Amino acid sequence: MLDKINFEIKERARAVAEEVVRPLASEHDKKQEYPWKVKEALAESGLLKTWIPKEYGGDGLGSVNLCLVVEELSRACGGVGVMFAVNALGSYPIILGGRQDQKEKWLPKIANGEKLISFALSEKLAGSNASDLKTLISKKGEEYIINGDKKWNTNGGVAHYYSVFGVTNPNQVGKPSAISAVIVEKGTDGFEIGKEEDKMGIRCVPVRELYFRNCSVPEWNLLGESEGKGFKIAMETLDHARPGVAAQALGCAQGAFEYASRFASRRRQFGQPIQNHQAIGFLLADMSTRIEAARQLVYESARMIDAADKDPSLKAKANKMAAQGKLFATDTAMWVTTEAVQIFGGYGFMKDYPVEKYMRDAKITQIYEGTNQIQRLVVSRHVAREATSLKFLDQFIPSIDQWIPDELLKEGS
Ligand SMILES: Cc1cc2nc3c(=O)[nH]c(=O)nc-3n(C[C@H](O)[C@H](O)[C@H](O)COP(=O)(O)OP(=O)(O)OC[C@H]3O[C@@H](n4cnc5c(N)ncnc54)[C@H](O)[C@@H]3O)c2cc1C
Secondary structure, eight states: OGGGOOHHHHHHHHHHIIIIIHHHHHHHHHHTOOOHHHHHHHHHTTGGGTTSOGGGTSOOOHHHHHHHHHHHHHHHOHHHHHHHHHHHHHHHHHHHHOOHHHHHHHHHHHHTTSOOEEEEOOBTTBSSOTTOOOOEEEEETTEEEEEEEEEEEETTTTOSEEEEEEESOGGGTTSGGGEEEEEEETTOTTEEEEEEOOOSSOTTSOEEEEEEEEEEEEGGGBSSSSTTOHHHHHHHHHHHHHHHHHHHHHHHHHHHHHHHHHHHHHOEETTEEGGGSHHHHHHHHHHHHHHHHHHHHHHHHHHHHHHHHHOGGGHHHHHHHHHHHHHHHHHHHHHHHHHHHHHTGGGGGSTTSTHHHHHHHHHGGGTSSSOHHHHHHHHHHHHHHHHGGGGGGGGGSOOGGGTSOHHHHHHHO
């Protein structure tokens, strides 16, 4: 895996994180304010090019290096981790499902930081079940007319481009083939940015509702060559983006752990630093171990996503590992950040210190881009499928005939 890691980009991300992100993290969190200064620093440092293919103005460094940047930023502020990564989430539909002329139009401006983008899949009634969208995208002449509302749009309002998913074939509502994706640009008639959410964590990045009322875009904006490809694009996008959420969680865990271990080396109770009390020392040991285990899984899952882009036969493995990495890293982050607050004692509960913010920022990673229940569903389906290739073990486990009385077997036959 080391050969895939670009250590220079990690250093660059760390410099932005320490010089610009950490000093402003608390202020942006309190005010729930978009960190424009951080965005400028990210653009100037060229980090917004990381995941965009070279042909379209990017660095083409793939998922592993995207994760490195997200981890470093999240180590200083979990909100900035997603404020950066959401641009990858929003642009993957173009990268994975767009035509060449569409990529040429939209991607270079995202790579150079001129334009921000977001991903508009979820609706009030369609969260985990993303195939149940109600937003309509209807063909009229040479245009598509969009009608409907989107919920929980990260980057809503600050983004210039929106990857919007909706139903182009109402006869098939509820089925993946009904769904298509279009790009809508901010300022298009009939497209309104709605309510801004007041959030528990990741407060520096806006999450808003989007309203479409007879909003018309050129048919050229439909991603791909034909209608009905939207669900596949959305699912492949989520596979590519999940290691990024996992890296955000990993960075939150690492950041909170560093504060906790430093605090434990300085805070004295009963005549000695609290790290010398075995309960705290062992807790820090477990935190460090789980973070390292999460790190290996996150980077291996990102490596698998990159590998599957070159070799489609690895797609199933990449899908499973992306879910596992997200599941494990985000559960680890929630546990580590909560224990970090515990190690800080009463100080941990106070907003005067940065540690409680990590816990608030970490929580969302278990929910968005597929809740962890949905990740378990994905992994369990792979496990069930893989069990069919383990027939050679049957000779060592109880046979089903031993469990069912003969009479019942006869009745059933
Ligand atoms: C801060 C924030 C930012 C977001 N950003 C975006 C964004 O940029 N773009 C976007 O499109 N979406 C975004 N989302 C939406 C997010 O992806 C959804 O909230 C998430 O997928 C869950 O959907 P839901 O909230 O409707 O919950 P529901 O799907 O209603 O789920 C409620 C509960 O039921 C569980 N559940 C549901 N189905 C099953 C099942 N089959 N088996 C077991 N348990 C199940 C869930 O795990 C959850 O615990 C964001 C959400 C938040 C809160």
